[in-house]
Amino acid sequence: MTITVAILGRPNVGKSTLFNRLVGQKLALVDDTPGVTRDRREGEGNLFGFTFRVIDTAGLEERFDASLEGRMRVQTERALEEADITLLVIDVRAGLTPLDEHFANWLRRSNKPVALVANKCEGRAAEAGLAEAYALGLGEPIPISAEHGLGMSDLFHTIQAAIPEADEEGLEDEAAEAAGPLQLAIVGRPNVGKSTLVNKLLGEERLLTGPEAGITRDSIAIDWAFEGRPIRLVDTAGLRRKARVTGKIEKLSTADTLRTIRFAQVVVLLLDVEEGLEKQDLTIARMVVDEGRALIIGVNKWDSCRDRDAALLAIRERIERSLPQVRGVPLVTLSALQGHNIDRLMQAVFGAHEVWNRRIGTADLNRWLEAVTAAHPPPASAGRRVRLKYMTQAKSRPPTFAIFCTKPQDLPTSYLRYLENGLRETFDLPGTPIRINIRKGENPYAKKK
Known part of the structure; x- marks a missing residue:
């Protein structure tokens, strides 16, 4: 069944x-100038193999006369009438x-299903606006x-809710099969064994390895599957302290690695057990946390460690x-x-990814808030x-919470x-970054019916 x-x-x-993203082509003109779109534009959208009719509309204006803006509004109203679900961006x-x-x-007031789409959410600068969006009373943005x-899988599940129940089971199976792979990045200082680990995971000598530090320069992405689960595995160049990065190529490699962290979902920070958790490792870990990625610490070369108990204790205490x-x-x-322990590492990756994606019901959160x-x-x-x-x-990825209170600036x-x-x-949210946004205001749903 096709929906609109x-x-x-x-x-x-x-x-x-967003229209161009859904249809997979640059059909609609895009520019920073407001009002580029004037007519309704239609296309065939596709999310994870499910197709639907999608309508792009002119920007909503508060005009009811015969002006150009007023006529544009009429076109928008007609699109709303035809829609099975409306995305308010x-x-x-x-x-x-x-x-x-x-x-x-x-x-x-339209009595049509409406989903609130919070666009331009990349990076931490969007967190305040995302929390404010609840005040519109349209549910979770x-x-x-x-x-x-980013966020297309969440958008798919929202559109899926507009499908008749008879079609839902098939769509869920389709979404599970077509969902994108887990984005896994391996990072660390030079010569800790990142490429060796990737080769062992793949079961082949896919990447160059050797005793020389800095063999890997580009971030190498490889599509792979572990126990039937699709994974996009990315090996990265080693990250040295900023003061030691001098050559142009190494600077480019460092920038490429940082970009990989930003687009990863789970990041394995690989250490050399003989060197322990050094200051640069902590710097990398904080980068991962600041970007809101799920973090795992991998302690490599464990077979060559002479005093395992002391080494592990020192790393745990430093963490x-x-x-x-x-x-x-x-x-x-x-x-x-x-x-x-390769299998154990991958189970930790899947566990961290599940925690990173976890959602908690609002009722459970407010009972907890009252108790604490x-x-x-x-x-x-x-x-x-x-x-x-x-x-x-x-939102999830990472778990992000909004708390409304009387004096947010005075909460230490x-x-x-x-x-x-x-x-x-x-x-049960171990290891994943947690973000809490404190906002002044009433419960945004208290007066909504």
Whole structure:
């Protein structure tokens, strides 16, 4: 069965970019100038093998006369009438505008299924706008980057909800088969055995290896499968301290590795057990955490370690002391050369990926919030208690939470760490980055019916 998806939103939020992404071609003109799109444009969208009709519309304007803007609005209204589901696109980097709020109210009255699509969500700069999006009262926003193709699987599941129940089982199977591979990057300092590990995983000498440091220059991506699960495996150039990076090629290699981390889902930081966890390793780990990727520590050359207990204890203590923001990060000892514990490493990768994708129900979160604030209330500010009113999960990948409270600026970092540790313990979120956005305001659903 073919359904119709209409893309609506105020001017210049990325509707045409999303349209082009869904149809797989640059059919719609895209420019930073608002109002490029004027007519409805239709195409055949495709997400993970499922096809549907998609309509790109002009930017919504509050005009009801015979002007050009008024006629454009009529075209948009017709697209809404034809749609089985409407995607209201907002620009989270620009934040909510009165026009976003106006048309969210208009769409709620349309009695059509509406999904809130939070575009331009790449990077941490979008987090504040993503949390604000809940105030529109259209449910959980879908974070995407139409330009970079991020968040398309979440968008697929939203569109899937508009399909009659008789078709859902087949679509779920189709989505599971066609979903993109797990993006796995192997990073670390030079000569710790990254390429050797990749070769052992693949079962062939796919990459050059040797005792010389710095053999790998490019980030090499290889499509692979482990126990039937598709994986895009990326070997990267070794990362040295910035002060030691002098040559042009090494600078390019470093930039390529950092870009790989940004687009990975799970990152294995490989160490040499004889050298332990050095300052540069911690720097790399923090890069991974700052980008919100799932992190695993792989301790290589374990077969050659003479005092294993002391080496492992030193690494664990350094991790606990220097990386408290990813408490419980998986630590796997292995030998890339001999192939020891390779299966254990991959099970840790799958486990970290599952935690990174985990979603927690709003009701469960608010019961937890009530319990932890009762056990340890926030400190008072100017004689008045800071009250945490409401909590929801803004997104996964990594788990990101929004808490609405009375005085967000007066909530100390130590209390946020208390909340973060409580979330990890209660909801079993070891090792993954957790982000908590504190916002001032009422429960955005309290007055919605």
